[in-house]
Amino acid sequence: MNDLPLKVQKYLNKYSIPGWSVNINTEKVFNNIVVIPAISEYENIKHLLASILKLNSKYLFSTLFLFVINNKKMIVEDIKKDNKQSLKLLENIVHKNESGNDMLISSIINSDINIGFIDASSKDRELPGKTAGVGLARKIGMDHALSLFDFNNTSKKILICLDADCIISKNYLTEIVETFNKKNINAAVIRYEHNIKKNDNGTEAIICYEIFLRYYLLGLLYADSTYAFPTIGSAMACDVESYIRVEGMNKRKAAEDFYFLEKLAKNYEIHEINNAVVYPSGRKSWRVPFGTGQRVGRFLSNVKDEYVLPDPVGFDILKNWLSLFLNDTENDTAIVISKAKKISPQLYNFLTEQNFINIMNGIIKNSKSLKQLYNQKLRWFDGFKTLKFIHYLRDTAYPEINMFDALDEMFKMLNINFESKRKKGTIPHIDIQKKYLIEMRNYLYR
Numbered sequence: 001m002n003d004l005p006l007k008v009q010k011y012l013n014k015y016s017i018p019g020w021s022v023n024i025n026t027e028k029v030f031n032n033i034v035v036i037p038a039i040s041e042y043e044n045i046k047h048l049l050a051s052i053l054k055l056n057s058k059y060l061f062s063t064l065f066l067f068v069i070n071n072k073k074m075i076v077e078d079i080k081k082d083n084k085q086s087l088k089l090l091e092n093i094v095h096k097n098e099s100g101n102d103m104l105i106s107s108i109i110n111s112d113i114n115i116g117f118i119d120a121s122s123k124d125r126e127l128p129g130k131t132a133g134v135g136l137a138r139k140i141g142m143d144h145a146l147s148l149f150d151f152n153n154t155s156k157k158i159l160i161c162l163d164a165d166c167i168i169s170k171n172y173l174t175e176i177v178e179t180f181n182k183k184n185i186n187a188a189v190i191r192y193e194h195n196i197k198k199n200d201n202g203t204e205a206i207i208c209y210e211i212f213l214r215y216y217l218l219g220l221l222y223a224d225s226t227y228a229f230p231t232i233g234s235a236m237a238c239d240v241e242s243y244i245r246v247e248g249m250n251k252r253k254a255a256e257d258f259y260f261l262e263k264l265a266k267n268y269e270i271h272e273i274n275n276a277v278v279y280p281s282g283r284k285s286w287r288v289p290f291g292t293g294q295r296v297g298r299f300l301s302n303v304k305d306e307y308v309l310p311d312p313v314g315f316d317i318l319k320n321w322l323s324l325f326l327n328d329t330e331n332d333t334a335i336v337i338s339k340a341k342k343i344s345p346q347l348y349n350f351l352t353e354q355n356f357i358n359i360m361n362g363i364i365k366n367s368k369s370l371k372q373l374y375n376q377k378l379r380w381f382d383g384f385k386t387l388k389f390i391h392y393l394r395d396t397a398y399p400e401i402n403m404f405d406a407l408d409e410m411f412k413m414l415n416i417n418f419e420s421k422r423k424k425g426t427i428p429h430i431d432i433q434k435k436y437l438i439e440m441r442n443y444l445y446r
Contacts, residue, residue, distance in 0.1 A: 003151075004146070004147060004151065005151050007244055008146050008147075008151070008240070008244065011146065011244045011247075011248065012143065012146060012147070015143070015247055015248050016143040016144075016146075017136075017139070017140065017143070019125070020118050020119070020120055020125065020140055020144065021118070021144075022066065022116050022117075022118055022144050022147075022148065023090070023091070023094055023116060023117050023118070023119065024064070024094060024114075024115075024116035024117075024148075025094045025095055025096065026114065028114065029148055029149055029150035029151075030062055030063060030064045030114065030148055030149060030150060031059075031062040031063070031149070031150055031153055031155045031156065031157060031158065031177070032059060032062060032063040032064070032157075032158045032160060032173070032176070032177055033063070033064045033065075033066055033145040033148060033149070033158070033159055033160065034063065034064070034065045034066065034160040034161075034162050035066050035068065035138060035141035035142050035145055035159065035160065035161055035162070036048070036065065036066065036067045036068065036141070036162045036163065036164050037067075037068045037070060037134055037137035037138050037141060037163065037164070038067055038068065038069050038070070038083075038086060038137075038163075038164035039069070039070055039071050039079065039083065039121075039137070040071075040078070040079040040082040040083060041082070041086060041164035041165060042082045042083075042085040042086045042089065044164050044165040044281070045067070045086050045089065045090075045164050046089070046104060047167060048162075048164055048165075048166060048167060048168075049104055049108060049115075050104060050167075051166075051167035051168050052065060052108075052113055052168070053104075053107055053108065053111065053113070054170050055168070055170055055171075055172060055173050055174075056170055056171055056173065056174045057111075057112055058173075058174050059173050059174060059177045060111070060112040060113055060114070060173070061112045061114075062150075062155075063114060063173060063177075064114045064115075064116055064145070064148060065113065065114065065115050065116070066116045066117065066118065066141050066144070066145055066148075067086070067090055067115070067116070067117040067118070067141075067164070068117070068118045068120055068137045068138070068140055068141040069083050069086050069087050069090070069117060069118070069119060069120060069121045070083075070118075070120035070121055070126075070127050070132070070136075070137040070140075071083055071120075071121050071126055071127065071132070072126055072127050072128070072129045072132035073126040073129060074129060080121065083121040084121070084122075087117065087119055087121065087122070089105070090115060090117040091117075092105050093105055093108050093109060093115045094115055094116065094117065096109050116148075118140060118141060118144060120137065120140060131251045131253075132253075133251070133252070133253030133254070133256075134233065134253065134254070134256055135249065135250050135251045135252035135253060135254075135256030136251040136253075138161060138233070138249045138256060139248060139249035139250065139251055142159050142161075142243065142248065142249050143248060143249075145159055146240060146243075146244075149240060155181055156177075156180045156181050156184075156239050157239055157240040157241075158176065158177065158180050158237055158238075158239055158240075159237060159238055159239070159240065159243055160176060160236075160237040161233055161234060161235070161236045161237065161257070162234050162235075162278065163233060163234035163280065163281075165280065165281035166234050166278050166279060166280050166281065167279045168276070168277070168278055168279070169276050169277040169278075169279075171275065171276050172190075172276045172277070172278070173276075174276075175273055175275045175276035176188070176190065176237055176273055176276060179271070179273050180237070180239060183271070185239075185268075185269070185271045186238060186239050186241060186242040186264075186268040186269075187236075187237070187238040187239075187242050187261075187264040187265075187268045187269070187270050187271065188236070188237050188238070188270065188271040188272065188273050189229050189230050189231075189232070189235055189236050189237075189261070189270060189271075189272055189273070190235040190236065190237065190273045190276055190277075190278050191235070191272070191273065191274045191275070191276060191277045191278070191445055192230065192232050192234070192235040192277065192278045192279070192280055193210075193277055193278075193279055193441065194206045194207075194209075194210050194279070194280060194281075195279060196210075196434055196437065199430050199431075201300060202296065202300070203430070204299070204430055204433070205295075205296040205299035205300055205306075206296060207430065207433050207434060207437055208299055208306050208307065208403070208433075209295045209296060209299070209306075210437055211309075211403065211407070211433070211436060211437055211440065212295075212309065212403075213230065213232075214230075214437070214440040214441070214444060215309050215310075215403075215406065215407065215410060215440070216310075216390075217229070217230055217444065218410050218414060218440065218443070218444070219310070219312065219314070219315035219318070219390070219410065220315070220318075220386070221414070221444075222315050222316075222319060222410070222413050222414055223315050223316075223318040223319035223322055224319060224322055224323070225318070225322060225383075225386060226265060226378050227262065227265055227382065227383035227386055229261065229265070229270045229272065231255075231257045231258040231261050231262075231383075232257060232278075232280065233256060233257035234278050234280050235278040235280075236257060236260070236261060237273075238264055238268075242264055242267065242268050245267055246260075246263040246264055246266075246267060247263075258383065258384075259384075261383075262382055262383040262384065265382075265383065266378065266379050266382065274445045307402065307403040307404070307427050308400035308401065308402065308403055308406075309400060309401065309402075309403045309406035309407070310390055310393070310394050310398070310400055310406070311393070311394070311398035311399070311400065311401050311406065312406055312409040312410050312413060313393075313398050314389075314390050314393040314394065314398050315390070315410075315413075316413070317343060317344045317346070317347055317393065318386065318389065318390065320343045320344075321340060321343055321344075321347055321389075322381075324336060324339055324340065324343065325340075325377060325381060326374065326377055326378070328370050328373075328374065331364055331373065333356075333357055333360045333361050333364070334357075336360065337351060337356060337357060337360075344393075346392065346393055346396050346397045346398075347389075349396070350389055350392045350393075354385070359380060363376045363377065363380065402424075402425050402426075402427075403427070404420070404422060404426070404427065404428060404433075404436065405424055405425065407436055407440075408420070408422075408424075411439070414443065416439065416443055418435075418436075418439050420432055420435070420436065
């Protein structure tokens, strides 16, 4: 601890949670650490390790892949047994135990790949029941990673988030490391794509969910929102400096990625690394109360119409509002709220409910420069408030509409030339749905 920079020591003393340790069989320190929370992921960990074996080797020696095998105390035995298998697998790798005919273990042991793990699963090491979840598991891994960086080296110290049910492209590590170092960036999201090759119900479910995710992002891009970036926990990264500045990862059981990236975005530009790809699983899952696994499960259960999206009108209102609100020349609260009412009565009502006049007056009073005023505006109307506003419009004036009607309209708004030959109000064949999704990916990663 004494060899760590003072800012790292201060962070760990104030924010880290004691009770766990890193299992690693080396005195090395690293420039890049990939943190991977895992619960009941034995088979997927093997797939991920096989994917890591295929990585370009340039930065493997200076990178650690740190797994956080976790569960709470009161959980079914099958999950504990699966986690024990994962721990045994990782122990064999860390301690270079090549007994048996496990080619995966032998291949990793005889490579430049560095593996470590944190046991947050075994008796007396489990996560506390009230806060157990992916946010806490990520936090434990990321906080412990801070003690394992080579701070005597001038290269960026990069914290990378990944999930155990993913695989990654061969250039995953090289693209992340070189983008951070050559462009001197602080935070980034990485390209992600679910597997949509099949034509089964599971593929239909993940296409529907990924369209939902990307549609919202397209809407934010159209509106020129500062918070227009994907919030996928398995596809984000930051340097140590930014991690400490935003006081680290949160302990949320879900949406930890959304809130973490939002904190980063209030302090740094979120860059996009689009030449490397994370391929998340599209399975249904019980692991989080909402998100990919929950949405896929809901789709397969057929409990509601999943083929709906927010009316694009909402993003047009958002665009006009942001243009007004973030304009340096218009800082009279009374005028701003009056113009907001002309944009949309629902916008006016929303702002009134959010106590806009008092908050805006306070922001103006406490801002000593136009730059500070602008930044304070962005901090107030942040990613969460943006999401609340879109939901408010949905619930009060512009209900959700057919998914593909919404997409057709959004494509027009963004000048995306796409011809589906689909009748309005219909849900096209899965092959056409794939074309919609691919068109969205192409636009976002152009």
